[in-house]
Structure formats: C-alpha cells, structure tokens
Amino acid sequence: MTDPNNVLVRVENLKKYFPITGGLFGRVVGAIKAVDGITFEIKKGETLGLVGESGCGKSTTGRAILQLHRPTAGKVFFEGVDLTSLSREELRRMRPKMQMIFQDPYASLNPRHSVGKIVGEPLVIHNLMSGNALKERVAELLLLVGLNPAYMRRYPHEFSGGQRQRIGIARALSLNPSFIVCDEPISALDVSIQAQVVNLLQDLQEQLGLTYLFIAHDLSMVKHISHRIAVMYLGKIMELADRNDLFDDPLHPYTQSLISAVPTPVPKLERVRQRFILTGDPPSPANPPAGCVFHTRCPLAVEECRTLVPEYREIRPGHYVACHLADEAGSSKIITEVIPLSV
Amino acid sequence: MPTILEVNNLVTRFYTLDGVVHAVNGVSFHLEEGETLAIVGESGSGKSVTMMSILGLIPSPPGKIESGEAYLYDGYERRDLLKMSDAELREIRGGQIGFVFQDPISSLNPVLTIGEQIAESLVRHLGLSREEARDRTIELLDLVGIPDPKARYRNYPHQFSGGMRQRVMIAIAIACGPKIVIADEPTTALDVTIQAQIVELFLRLQKELGMAIIWITHDLAVVSGLADRVLVMYGGRVAEVAPVDDLYEQPRHPYTVGLLGALPRLDSRESRRLVSIQGAPPDLLIPLKHCPFAWRCEYAFDRCWEEIPTLQPAGLNRKVACFYDLERGKPRHD
Numbered sequence: 001m002t003d004p005n006n007v008l009v010r011v012e013n014l015k016k017y018f019p020i021t022g023g024l025f026g027r028v029v030g031a032i033k034a035v036d037g038i039t040f041e042i043k044k045g046e047t048l049g050l051v052g053e054s055g056c057g058k059s060t061t062g063r064a065i066l067q068l069h070r071p072t073a074g075k076v077f078f079e080g081v082d083l084t085s086l087s088r089e090e091l092r093r094m095r096p097k098m099q100m101i102f103q104d105p106y107a108s109l110n111p112r113h114s115v116g117k118i119v120g121e122p123l124v125i126h127n128l129m130s131g132n133a134l135k136e137r138v139a140e141l142l143l144l145v146g147l148n149p150a151y152m153r154r155y156p157h158e159f160s161g162g163q164r165q166r167i168g169i170a171r172a173l174s175l176n177p178s179f180i181v182c183d184e185p186i187s188a189l190d191v192s193i194q195a196q197v198v199n200l201l202q203d204l205q206e207q208l209g210l211t212y213l214f215i216a217h218d219l220s221m222v223k224h225i226s227h228r229i230a231v232m233y234l235g236k237i238m239e240l241a242d243r244n245d246l247f248d249d250p251l252h253p254y255t256q257s258l259i260s261a262v263p264t265p266v267p268k269l270e271r272v273r274q275r276f277i278l279t280g281d282p283p284s285p286a287n288p289p290a291g292c293v294f295h296t297r298c299p300l301a302v303e304e305c306r307t308l309v310p311e312y313r314e315i316r317p318g319h320y321v322a323c324h325l326a327d328e329a330g331s332s333k334i335i336t337e338v339i340p341l342s343v
Numbered sequence: 344m345p346t347i348l349e350v351n352n353l354v355t356r357f358y359t360l361d362g363v364v365h366a367v368n369g370v371s372f373h374l375e376e377g378e379t380l381a382i383v384g385e386s387g388s389g390k391s392v393t394m395m396s397i398l399g400l401i402p403s404p405p406g407k408i409e410s411g412e413a414y415l416y417d418g419y420e421r422r423d424l425l426k427m428s429d430a431e432l433r434e435i436r437g438g439q440i441g442f443v444f445q446d447p448i449s450s451l452n453p454v455l456t457i458g459e460q461i462a463e464s465l466v467r468h469l470g471l472s473r474e475e476a477r478d479r480t481i482e483l484l485d486l487v488g489i490p491d492p493k494a495r496y497r498n499y500p501h502q503f504s505g506g507m508r509q510r511v512m513i514a515i516a517i518a519c520g521p522k523i524v525i526a527d528e529p530t531t532a533l534d535v536t537i538q539a540q541i542v543e544l545f546l547r548l549q550k551e552l553g554m555a556i557i558w559i560t561h562d563l564a565v566v567s568g569l570a571d572r573v574l575v576m577y578g579g580r581v582a583e584v585a586p587v588d589d590l591y592e593q594p595r596h597p598y599t600v601g602l603l604g605a606l607p608r609l610d611s612r613e614s615r616r617l618v619s620i621q622g623a624p625p626d627l628l629i630p631l632k633h634c635p636f637a638w639r640c641e642y643a644f645d646r647c648w649e650e651i652p653t654l655q656p657a658g659l660n661r662k663v664a665c666f667y668d669l670e671r672g673k674p675r676h677d
C-alpha cells in the first residue's frame with residue numbers, strides 16, 4: 001500500500017516500560033507502561049501529529065524513537081536501519097539526522113552560553129566545523145530561523161520566548177537533520193508568538209524537505225500543521241488517519257470525545273455544538289484496564305471491550321483504529337455531529 | 344442588568360530592583376449581575392494583577408496601587424474595595440467574592456483535609472457550627488461533581504487529580520454564595536477533556552446560583568462559548584471590550600484581529616497560513632507615551648506614536664482604544 005521507499009521512520013510494536021521500585025531495598029515492584037505496543041510509519045516530508053492527554057506517552061514515544069530512551073521492546077527503523085540494534089557508536093553516527101525540539105524554550109537553552117555557542121555546539125561535538133566556517137554556518141542558521149546573525153554574541157535571557165524557541169530550532173537544524181521530533185514546541189508560547197513558530201516550522205519543512213513528528217495536546221494546532229494524525233491513550237494508539245479523514249469521520253469513541261471537547265473561537269458555533277464530555281480521569285499507566293484500555297470511560301463499551309484487547313487494524317486505506325465497534329462501514333458515533341460545521 | 348462591580352482607572356505598579364514595572368496602567372471596566380465577563384490577553388498583559396488589586400492581594404512592597412476605584416455594589420450602596428481595611432477585605436474574599444486560581448495545588452493547604460478547608464470558610468464567613476459546616480461541605484463537594492463526597496471529605500489535596508483539585512477550589516469559591524466569582528485561568532493547566540468538564544461545571548453552577556463570573560484566560564477559544572462580554576488586555580491596558588459575538592465577528596482593535604488570525608480553526612478543512620503578529624509585547628519597565636501596540640501594528644500612523652489611545656465608545660455596548668477606525672478603514676477623528 002504505502003511505497004516503502006517513501007517511508008522515513010517505521011515503528012513496530014514499540015514498548016517502553018519504566019520500572020516502579022518500592023519497599024526497603026528499592027526492588028522493582030511493577031512497571032509504568034508508558035508506551036505499550038505501538039506501530040506506525042512516518043513518510044518522508046510529512047508531518048505526523050501525535051495527540052493525547054497528559055501522561056499518555058507522547059514524549060516517551062518521541063524519545064524512544066530517537067533512542068534517547070532505549071525501548072523495552074519493538075523496533076524502530078530509520079531509513080531502513082533498525083536503530084534498536086545499533087551500538088552506541090553506530091547510533092552516534094546516525095544522530096545528526098534525527099533531532100528534537102523541546103517544549104520549554106527557557107529550560108532547554110544553557111543560560112551561560114552565548115547564542116552562537118548554543119547553535120554551533122552540535123557541529124563542534126561532532127567535529128564537523130570550527131573557526132570561521134562554524135561562525136558562518138551559525139550566522140546562516142540564525143538567518144534561516146528569522147533571527148539577526150548579530151545576536152550570536154548575546155545570551156538566552158535577552159530574548160523573548162518565541163525568539164528562544166527559534167534559537168532551539170536553529171540548533172536542531174545545525175546538523176542538517178532529515179527528521180525532527182517537535183515535542184510541544186509551542187505550548188509555552190503566547191498565541192501571537194505560536195503562529196510565528198508554526199509558520200517557521202512549515203516554511204522550513206518546505207525549504208529543506210524536513211519530516212516532523214509533531215507532539216501536542218492542542219488538537220486545533222495539530223490539525224493545522226499535520227498531514228496525518230495519531231491519537232494516543234494510555235500508551236497505545238487508538239486511531240491514525242489523514243487529518244481530514246480523522247476529523248470528518250473519527251472512528252474511535254475516544255477521538256470523537258476529544259474532538260468534541262476542543263473549543264473553537266466561534267461563539268455561535270459553541271452555543272449550539274454537541275459535546276460528549278468524558279467523565280473522570282484517565283486510569284494510571286501502572287495499572288491499565290484489561291481489554292480495551294479506554295473501556296472505563298467509553299460510553300459505548302460492550303462486554304467484549306472489558307476482556308478482549310481490540311486489534312489495531314487498517315479499516316480503510318490509511319485509516320487505522322483499535323476499537324471493537326469499528327468496521328469498514330464506519331463506526332457508532334457517541335454524538336451525531338462530531339465535527340463542528342461552520343455557522 | 345444592574346452593575347455589581349465598577350473599576351475605574353486602576354493603576355498598579357511594582358517597584359523592583361530592575362526598575363518600576365508598569366503592570367496595570369489605567370484599567371476601567373464594569374461587571375453586571377449574573378453575567379460572565381472574559382478577560383483575555385497574553386502573558387504579562389496585567390490580567391492577574393488587575394484582579395489581585397481588586398481582591399487586595401497585591402504584595403506590598405514591591406506592589407503599589409497608585410490610583411483608581413473598585414466599587415462593589417450592594418443594591419443602592421457601593422463600597423470602594425481599594426479603600427477597605429485588610430479585615431474588611433478578608434471578609435469580602437471568600438464571602439461576596441469567590442476566587443479560583445490557575446494552580447490549585449499551591450492554593451490548597453497540603454496538611455489540611457479537603458473537607459476541613461471548605462468547612463473552615465463556612466465557619467468563618469457564615470458562622471455555621473462545625474456540624475453544619477461539615478454537612479454543607481459534603482453537599483458542596485457533591486455539587487461540584489466529586490464522586491463519593493463523604494469519603495472524599497477526609498482526603499488530602501495530593502490524593503486528588505488536577506481536575507478534582509480544581510473542583511475543590513470551585514467548591515471553596517462558591518461556598519458562601521458569592522455574587523461574583525473571579526476565575527484566573529482555571530483550566531489552563533488541565534487537559535482538554537478535563538477543561539470541558541470544568542467549563543460545563545461553571546455553566547451549570549451559574550445557572551443554579553446566578554453569580555457573575557470574571558473568567559481570565561489567554562485562550563480566545565475557551566471563552567467563546569462561555570462569555571457574555573469579552574475584554575481584551577494589552578500592555579496593562581484595555582484594548583477593547585465588546586459583547587462576545589461582536590468581538591469575534593467584528594474585532595475593532597488591530598490586536599484582537601491579530602489574535603483571532605493567529606488561531607488555527609478546527610472547523611475548517613483547508614489550512615490557511617496563520618497570521619502572525621510580528622515582534623513581542625511591550626517592556627513594562629518603560630513608561631509609554633504612545634499606543635502600546637504601535638510597533639506591531641500594521642495600521643499605525645503618526646498619531647499612534649504621539650499619544651496613548653483611550654477607551655472610546657465604538658458601537659452598541661462596545662469600546663475600543665485605537666486611533667484607527669477598522670470599520671471605515673481610516674483614522675478615527677474625535
């Protein structure tokens with residue numbers, strides 16, 4: 001179905017468990033199943049959005065793909081190479097191609113380093129450049145993200161949040177990566193600044209042919225920037241589809257409720273919109289429910305859901321879902337009109 | 344509806360080692376009985392300092408309320424909150440005015456049970472006996488949607504999730520039947536599903552109890568279905584205030600136009616490029632002599648650099664602080 005040459009990243013049954021230690025001797029007494037068996041592909045040049053509630057395993061997924069967390073099980077192929085089988089040295093050589101942009105533009109930059117040093121550091125670590133060549137490359141990178149190259153000598157505290165995020169992006173681009181994990185890159189920024197950073201990411205993708213995994217909890221923004229979207233809940237992918245398919249016909253009850261909870265800046269629409277508001281909180285990933293992990297909050301759950309894990313399957317070309325109630329014809333809807341129509 | 348709160352020309356500054364922070368620079372607005380007023384603005388625009396000034400919660404030093412009035416109306420009587428003693432303000436806070444803050448964990452006392460914290464307010468403000476306060480607290484926990492309230496009464500804050508803690512804060516805010524509830528970013532730290540629960544809770548409580556709500560947020564989407572009127576703040580000033588539909592459909596201040604353009608839309612299939620407002624908000628250490636939005640504004644002309652625009656009527660029930668008339672596409676003359 002998908003052209004294998006067109007796939008940049010392939011994730012197969014990826015798991016990442018964190019040990020829970022307890023008792024007097026700090027023995028392992030259980031595991032947090034942060035990521036629990038997920039499979040998907042990211043195509044060259046696309047943006048795959050990853051959404052879900054806090055703690056559902058989005059960041060862990062991003063980190064496990066880049067091998068910043070070594071996975072508990074499963075495989076991650078990058079350009080056809082299984083990263084999980086590589087030694088540290090082999091991985092080091094792959095690193096330049098895969099980078100990460102972090103949520104917090106304040107915490108992720110070393111306050112004692114000049115902007116020039118921060119942006120050029122990866123080039124120095126990988127022994128790729130020094131002297132004037134390095135300076136020129138840093139100037140080029142700053143220009144690329146819309147910053148004045150003269151800022152090279154300044155320090156992070158002299159910049160606004162949006163500018164700091166640009167510095168982080170310039171640094172991530174320094175090694176000419178083909179793939180960038182953007183972990184909530186705009187969550188800490190003000191609305192007017194968010195748009196600047198999102199536009200920049202889109203422009204860079206076009207200019208440089210970048211591939212993004214874009215992690216966020218803001219569904220409107222994910223819809224805006226992504227080509228395809230994966231919805232995660234308690235360590236598993238519930239649904240994955242093209243962005244318009246996902247919003248036009250969400251097959252999973254969790255996706256439906258998530259979309260219905262997102263407010264829009266359209267008062268007339270908000271007043272008449274149907275909502276299905278989930279009750280309670282997500283269960284703990286240390287002790288996920290049996291069967292479908294969503295069954296404890298699912299308004300449509302049947303007996304099967306409590307005992308049998310629904311298979312994550314391609315129900316229509318390119319539209320994947322893990323729900324017992326979905327089939328080719330579609331699925332039951334918890335509300336009749338999940339997508340708000342403009343009024 | 345009659346006015347219940349009227350704020351005139353509030354000016355609040357902070358005298359810090361770096362200099363004077365001009366946090367709130369002449370803010371005026373009113374609140375009507377039973378309505379929801381949303382106060383929207385970016386980080387540092389002075390939303391919280393405005394509300395803290397009214398509630399008498401500005402730390403002093405470094406903070407100082409330089410001038411202004413904040414009248415709380417009670418029938419034909421009105422009292423200026425800014426002139427009240429600390430004791431009087433303590434009586435008002437949690438009594439006639441309830442409040443909910445963004446971060447429930449730091450506003451709850453970690454060593455007191457949830458029940459004790461709510462009951463304490465009832466004993467203090469309403470003079471209930473311990474027994475009465477306990478029963479009323481359990482009713483309140485039930486009202487804000489805490490399951491099994493009798494058992495939960497004895498829990499400590501750390502045993503509650505973020506959403507449940509926010510429900511407890513709301514229970515405390517409404518405990519004494521306030522006429523006004525001020526909610527400062529009550530859902531910002533929460534997931535969208537939990538945010539929807541809290542919004543629904545507020546709407547239900549307002550219907551049942553009839554209080555007026557001031558909802559502070561930086562998120563124009565979350566208040567669009569909630570507010571009757573919206574007030575937009577920028578650089579410690581009011582940029583624009585209008586009924587909710589008018590503000591979203593026909594924003595009259597260039598900053599509001601920019602904010603709305605910067606939002607992605609869930610309700611559209613094609614992705615247009617987001618409008619980004621270039622540059623950053625003003626540095627509040629520098630007192631301004633011109634429009635605080637001038638250097639980011641695509642409509643700015645000479646006058647915008649010469650004086651500060653004040654709030655002027657601009658249509659029915661709405662006001663705007665801008666020299667440019669967006670509706671007619673030319674400078675305003677007055």
Ligand SMILES: Nc1ncnc2c1ncn2[C@@H]1O[C@H](COP(=O)(O)OP(=O)(O)OP(=O)(O)O)[C@@H](O)[C@H]1O
Nearest residue numbers: 018032034053054055056057058059060061217285
């Ligand atoms: N290093 C770690 N050690 C132990 N547990 C961890 C670690 N990192 C994450 N977890 C746990 O794994 C689960 C998934 O966390 P993760 O950070 O991936 O969530 P997330 O979806 O990124 O959430 P958020 O939206 O809050 O960033 C959570 O329960 C979290 O507490």
Ligand SMILES: Nc1ncnc2c1ncn2[C@@H]1O[C@H](COP(=O)(O)OP(=O)(O)OP(=O)(O)O)[C@@H](O)[C@H]1O
Nearest residue numbers: 357364366385386387388389390391392393405627
């Ligand atoms: N105690 C303080 N000392 C010095 N400056 C302060 C103090 N409290 C607030 N300020 C300053 O006053 C200005 C307005 O702050 P305020 O908290 O009202 O912003 P806000 O609109 O609520 O922003 P946010 O959305 O980030 O909560 C900011 O520049 C802030 O740094």
Ligand code: SF4
Nearest residue numbers: 634637640647665666
């Ligand atoms: S007063 Fe002038 S600079 Fe300020 S917002 Fe209006 S047009 Fe722009």
Ligand SMILES: [Mg+2]
Nearest residue numbers: 058059060183
């Ligand atoms: Mg995360």
Ligand SMILES: [Mg+2]
Nearest residue numbers: 390391392527
């Ligand atoms: Mg604030």
